[in-house]
Amino acid sequence: RFGGSAWEWCEARRQYYYHSFLVEQPDLNWRNAEVHAAMADVMRFWLDRGVDGFRVDASAVLIKDAHLRDNPRNPEAEGKPPPQRQTPVFTDDRPETMHCIEFMRGVIDEYPGRLLCGEVQGKTDRIGHFYGTERPRLHLPLNFALLDTPWDALSLQAAIDAYFNALPERAWPVWVIGGHDKQRVASKIGEAQMRVLAMLLMTLKGTPFLYMGDEIGRKRVPIPPDRIRDPFEKLVPGFGLCRDPERAPMRWDASVNGGFTSGAPWLPLDPEGSANVTDQQSDERSTLALFRALVAVRREHACLRQGRYEPLRSQSDVLAFRRVANGQEMLVALNIAAEPRKWHWQGSGHLLLSTGLDQAPRSLPEASILLRGNEGVIITLQPR
Incomplete structure (x- = not known):
């Protein structure tokens, strides 16, 4: 070799x-x-x-x-x-x-x-x-x-x-x-x-x-x-x-x-x-800070550790899937493009984390979000 x-x-x-x-x-x-x-x-x-x-x-x-x-x-x-x-x-x-x-x-x-x-x-x-x-x-x-x-x-x-x-x-x-x-x-x-x-x-x-x-x-x-x-x-x-x-x-x-x-x-x-x-x-929005935030979210939500993986249709440069466990549902949407993309889903959502680490968790008033270029988000869904 x-x-x-x-x-x-x-x-x-x-x-x-x-x-x-x-x-x-x-x-x-x-x-x-x-x-x-x-x-x-x-x-x-x-x-x-x-x-x-x-x-x-x-x-x-x-x-x-x-x-x-x-x-x-x-x-x-x-x-x-x-x-x-x-x-x-x-x-x-x-x-x-x-x-x-x-x-x-x-x-x-x-x-x-x-x-x-x-x-x-x-x-x-x-x-x-x-x-x-x-x-x-x-x-x-x-x-x-x-x-x-x-x-x-x-x-x-x-x-x-x-x-x-x-x-x-x-x-x-x-x-x-x-x-x-x-x-x-x-x-x-x-x-x-x-x-x-x-x-x-x-x-x-x-x-x-x-x-x-x-x-x-x-x-x-x-x-x-x-x-x-x-x-x-x-x-x-x-x-x-x-x-x-x-x-x-x-x-x-x-x-x-x-x-x-x-x-x-x-x-x-x-x-x-x-x-x-x-x-x-010392940078609250660094890549290291993001990894730590993701580890914390993963530890907190059993859904991300043990839940089922359910793919969603990826389109317009957005890779998306759902994690489901014991009545809890979480959506992950990842913008693979450098330009903004609108992404839609069904259900009442709550923004948990953005890759930019610059958005506080909040309820989302509608079942859609404008993903910024190079942004990924984790959204929790209210039980159906």
Whole structure:
């Protein structure tokens, strides 16, 4: 995946070993019972010390074809980076992978209240497999639909619906808006829409995952060529694969090293004047303040935690849905456009929260509201 051969000679052992990624990351043989026992020991070591669970990285490449057959070449590989030059039939997403995940889940289940989440492979329609059938697998297979979908109301509506339709019965949803391998979503959709995404993330049914700095609306950090650390970019340059812009340290304050270190940071920090935690803590309308307000609303209203998700017709750039539980109904309307949009609903409403954090809760005199550009709102409905 990172260029060159996946097989490396080890002089001390007089053997080759396989590495899906870096030379320094040899793959373990999950077909070996001793590997299973050793991995269980490692997991219990940390579980005994009180960790809440594990995030399994790249779970789809845990195990390889038993015969170590070569992947066929991708006929459309011309001009593409190494990970796309083959069709990974024999190395990725093997059926046996599920047995590895089931094994890890079995260890986790020895400890009450612990969690197993992980990266999965394939399109949305396959995500249900990673929850398990007769034997449980991941509690939360990570879902990157909000990151990977074009940022418009109809595309988002379709991606959300497709994901919910793919979930097995009683499976718990999960929504991810950032990660160490993913480009910053705020760079993709802009600061104003990042606030809209915050409201979407915290009001959809399911567990929200965000990445370091998403809560202050961080964007990609420019990395000069001589400061690149990511081995992917060093080994496979020229394809825009560098992940350092996402992994750069976060600014905690406006000081020279951002409150991150008294020495030299391992990667450049955000440019001076960029978002930092201290400034946003003192700004009542900052992105951080919005995330905190959304967390508070979510904690206060069981409807947003456990209620049903009921989609509404999205139109005129407004993504809308309803959350319903025990007679309580809440509406969420998100303007994906930079221009105002009028939005209508049925019933008597009360404005609970706006992404602008500049409107006090109030009763709405009519069943419509003029959403400002880049604004999202949460509206509670009176019982019918």
